[in-house]
Amino acid sequence: MNVVFKEFMxxxxxxxxxxxxxxxxxxxxxxxxxxxxxxxxxxxxxGLTYDLDKAFKPPSPEHLFGTDALGRDMLNRVILGSRYxxxxxxxxxxxxxxxxxxxxxxxxxxxxAVGTVLMRITDMFLAYPPLLLAIALAxxxxxxxVTTIIALATTWWPWYARLMYITVNSVKSAPYVEAAKVxxxxxxxxxxxxxxPNSLTPVITQAMLDIGSAILEAASLSFLGVGVPPxxxxxxxxxSEGWQYIGRAYWISLFPGLTLLITVVGFNLFGDAVxxxxxxxxxxxxxxxx
Amino acid sequence: MPISKEYIxxxxxxxxxxxxxxLIIAFIITRVIPxxxxxxxxxxxxxxxxxxxxxKELHLDEPIYVQLYYYLKDxxxxxxGISWRTRQPILSDIFTYLPATLELxxxxxxxxxxxxxxLGIIAxxxxxxxxxxxxxxxxxxIASTPVFWLGLMLQLxxxxxxxxxxxxxxxxxEVAIATGFKPITNFYILDALIQLNIQALIDILxxxxxxxxxxxxxxxxxxxxxxxxxxxxxxxxxxxxxxQVWGLPRRLILYKYVLKNVVAPVVAALGLxxxxxxxxxxxxxxxxxxxxxxxxIGMALLSFDYPAILGGIIFVxxxxxxxxxxxxxxxxxxDPRVKF
Numbered sequence: 001m002n003v004v005f006k007e008f009m010x011x012x013x014x015x016x017x018x019x020x021x022x023x024x025x026x027x028x029x030x031x032x033x034x035x036x037x038x039x040x041x042x043x044x045x046x047g048l049t050y051d052l053d054k055a056f057k058p059p060s061p062e063h064l065f066g067t068d069a070l071g072r073d074m075l076n077r078v079i080l081g082s083r084y085x086x087x088x089x090x091x092x093x094x095x096x097x098x099x100x101x102x103x104x105x106x107x108x109x110x111x112x113a114v115g116t117v118l119m120r121i122t123d124m125f126l127a128y129p130p131l132l133l134a135i136a137l138a139x140x141x142x143x144x145x146v147t148t149i150i151a152l153a154t155t156w157w158p159w160y161a162r163l164m165y166i167t168v169n170s171v172k173s174a175p176y177v178e179a180a181k182v183x184x185x186x187x188x189x190x191x192x193x194x195x196x197p198n199s200l201t202p203v204i205t206q207a208m209l210d211i212g213s214a215i216l217e218a219a220s221l222s223f224l225g226v227g228v229p230p231x232x233x234x235x236x237x238x239x240s241e242g243w244q245y246i247g248r249a250y251w252i253s254l255f256p257g258l259t260l261l262i263t264v265v266g267f268n269l270f271g272d273a274v275x276x277x278x279x280x281x282x283x284x285x286x287x288x289x290x
Numbered sequence: 291m292p293i294s295k296e297y298i299x300x301x302x303x304x305x306x307x308x309x310x311x312x313l314i315i316a317f318i319i320t321r322v323i324p325x326x327x328x329x330x331x332x333x334x335x336x337x338x339x340x341x342x343x344x345x346k347e348l349h350l351d352e353p354i355y356v357q358l359y360y361y362l363k364d365x366x367x368x369x370x371g372i373s374w375r376t377r378q379p380i381l382s383d384i385f386t387y388l389p390a391t392l393e394l395x396x397x398x399x400x401x402x403x404x405x406x407x408x409l410g411i412i413a414x415x416x417x418x419x420x421x422x423x424x425x426x427x428x429x430x431x432i433a434s435t436p437v438f439w440l441g442l443m444l445q446l447x448x449x450x451x452x453x454x455x456x457x458x459x460x461x462x463x464e465v466a467i468a469t470g471f472k473p474i475t476n477f478y479i480l481d482a483l484i485q486l487n488i489q490a491l492i493d494i495l496x497x498x499x500x501x502x503x504x505x506x507x508x509x510x511x512x513x514x515x516x517x518x519x520x521x522x523x524x525x526x527x528x529x530x531x532x533x534q535v536w537g538l539p540r541r542l543i544l545y546k547y548v549l550k551n552v553v554a555p556v557v558a559a560l561g562l563x564x565x566x567x568x569x570x571x572x573x574x575x576x577x578x579x580x581x582x583x584x585x586x587i588g589m590a591l592l593s594f595d596y597p598a599i600l601g602g603i604i605f606v607x608x609x610x611x612x613x614x615x616x617x618x619x620x621x622x623x624x625d626p627r628v629k630f
Contacts, residue, residue: 017427124311128603129565129610132572136319136603139591140330216436220573223438224591239439243577246442247450257439264434272430 011277018276021269028263032086035079045076047231056249066251068241077233078256084145084234085263089214091149096156097207101200103157104164109172109195119165125158131217138221143229148221152214159210160203167199174198201278208274212267219260235260298619305615310362312607317361320600322354330596333374365604371597375590380601384583389476390460391571391582397498398506398567403560405506406513407552411544413514414521425514433511437570441504441577448500455499458579465493501578505570509563516559517552524551554625561617568606 012019036042043049047070054071057063065074103122107115125133138151171177172195180190219236221227228234235256242252321327328344329336336344345351349360364370370380413425449457456462460478461471471490474481482491524530525548533543574580576588583602590598 017423120311123308124315127308127312127611128315128607129568131566131569132603132606133315133319135569135572135587135591136316136600137323139594139596139599140319140324212434216434219436220438220569223436223573224576224588226591236436236438239436239442243442246446250443250446253439253442257436257443260436260439261431261434264436265431268430268434 008277012273015273018269018273021266021273024262024266025270028082028266029086031079032082035083039076039079041073041076044072045080045233047072047077047233056245058249059251065255066249068238068252069245069249074238074252074255077238078235078259081233081235081238081256082259082263084228084232085215085218085260088145088149088152088218088228088234089211092152092156092214092218093207093211095149095153097160097203099153099157100160100162101164101203103161104203105168105191105196105199107161108165108168108199109191118161122158122161122165125155126162128155130155131220134217134221135224135226138226143226145228145232148218148227151221152217156210156214160206163206164199164203167202168195171195171198205271205275205278209268209271212264212271215260215267216264297622301615301618305611308611309608312604312611313362313365314358316600316604317358320596321348321350321357321361331371334594370601370604373590373595373598373601375593375595375598380598383586383598384602384605386476387581387583387586389582390478390580391568391575391584393477393479394498394501394505394575394580394582395564395567395571398502399509399560399564401502402506402509402513403556406510407517407549407556410514410517410556411521411549411552413518414525415544417522417525422518426518429511429514429518431511432507433515435507437504437507438573438577440507441500441574444500444504445577456493456497457500460497460580461490461494462497465490497580501574501580504574504577505567508566508570509560512559512563513556516556520552520555521548524548527551554621557617557624558621561614561621564613564617565610568610 012022031038039045050070050072052071054067055069057067057071059066063073063075065078067073068077103118107118107122133155134151137154138147141147141151177190177194180194185193218227219234219239222234222236223240225240228237230237238256239253239260242249242254242256245252320330324330328341328348328350331348332340332344349357352360368381370384372378373380373383376383409425409429413422416422445457448455465471469487469490471482471485471487474484478494479491482488482494530543530547533547568584571582572584572587575582575584579585583606587599587602587606589595590602
């Protein structure tokens with residue numbers, strides 16, 4: 001593991017963009033984890049107090065990101081917001097990954113009637129454009145951090161199920177699986193020892209690539225008013241709070257959006273880096289000259 | 291390249307099954323998950339009689355499969371319920387709002403396709419050079435931008451600060467009155483052209499600039515990335531090297547041979563990104579107060595108008611499935627190797 005990590009670091013350092021992505025992801029995860037302990041004005045961040053005298057203050061050394069309509073420091077709110085984005089995005093991706101891997105494995109390896117039914121259900125979910133079904137579900141479930149996670153995960157797993165299904169199907173007919181069958185290993189042993197370890201890479205890579213999208217979709221739900229409820233300073237919500245004051249106090253929307261953008265770019269770059277690292281065919285493209 | 295009739299028939303049957311799936315999921319979300327589905331149907335200020343009537347209309351006293359039967363029957367006979375907000379049948383509302391969205395998304399898509407292929411090829415040809423890096427970073431950034439935020443920011447800069455582009459609605463009221471513009475088909479560009487109303491046309495196009503710019507970002511980023519990686523791959527193919535050795539002009543190799551390999555997969559990728567674009571339209575139209583389906587669903591969301599939200603979402607899902615069908619057929623037509 002240590003060797004792989006060192007190799008990966010070497011790979012990253014040679015590619016400044018990917019390295020930048022890695023640093024952004026690192027900062028986001030660290031800040032998100034310790035957010036409540038580094039706030040300078042926790043009562044502003046949690047939205048417990050308000051001070052109308054300080055409302056709509058533009059960015060200044062005292063309030064780097066300005067203040068909102070209720071005089072709360074935006075920087076503190078954005079910092080605390082990272083915690084919710086991190087929590088929601090990771091939960092959504094991990095939950096979907098767990099469901100997707102199991103469904104894909106069952107329908108790909110065990111197959112039969114159960115497998116067919118599972119794949120048809122997956123297809124039904126995939127018929128919806130992304131986010132749209134999550135909006136419908138979030139509307140019915142009501143606002144909240146947990147319901148946002150449920151709404152997104154429910155609509156997210158089919159992508160992993162499909163990918164896992166395709167991978168398992170191709171691994172299933174590999175010579176080493178045939179060999180394992182010939183020497184008389186049980187189906188369960190073949191599945192746990194050969195199929196699962198050899199099918200996980202594509203789906204995990206995809207999950208890495210998707211964290212950015214998960215952050216973005218959670219923010220979209222909150223922006224539309226069906227995600228995280230006030231006063232939680234989720235980034236999408238902060239942007240929508242600034243919406244009505246856009247001409248008067250642009251910073252209320254600007255900074256949460258900018259932070260969101262940089263974070264998502266970071267995750268997308270990092271996801272690309274992992275993908276390229278794991279796929280040597282992409283790594284060494286010969287110089288193209290034409 | 292002709293496509294077999296069987297293929298198209300098979301795909302249409304599949305489309306029907308997909309729509310059925312979409313409806314069943316929507317049924318589960320609205321009728322099975324909520325404890326009292328009738329409350330979602332009638333709105334917050336309903337009387338007890340209205341709630342009772344809704345229970346009957348939705349057949350909530352009957353077993354679940356009977357409910358599903360009536361639900362599907364209502365759907366296919368066009369009875370999608372009444373919006374609380376507009377007090378109109380939802381299906382007729384949707385058809386009023388649809389042309390605006392189509393106008394917006396089609397324009398965004400065409401622009402994204404053309405620009406994306408050009409930028410992707412430029413990046414591939416200059417692989418590893420500065421221009422390639424700039425284009426690649428640009429494509430990643432625009433595909434990661436929250437559309438609603440970008441919409442707000444562009445509005446701030448171009449409509450509020452510099453006042454060069456209008457935002458809100460599809461045509462300025464003054465222009466519509468002054469030039470006597472009348473919507474006929476509700477496709478405003480087409481309407482202005484039919485009436486030979488150049489002044490109105492310019493105003494309509496001005497209203498489209500910002501929403502289209504925001505909406506095209508995701509498909510543009512995707513097209514650039516797909517084109518770039520495919521072009522890099524095909525530039526390394528043996529036959530391309532052979533063409534170079536033969537001394538064919540660079541331009542000819544690029545446009546005749548490389549582009550051919552790129553277009554089919556890019557069309558397929560664009561088809562996939564249509565899903566993101568249509569949900570993007572939801573937020574873009576809301577931010578720009580552009581009265582299309584997205585705006586309709588967005589307003590329904592803000593006023594908890596459940597029948598309208600679900601009707602809108604089901605409709606968009608069906609449009610999405612239809613687009614997928616069309617894209618697959620185009621894909622099979624461009625690339626004869628595709629077999630399903």
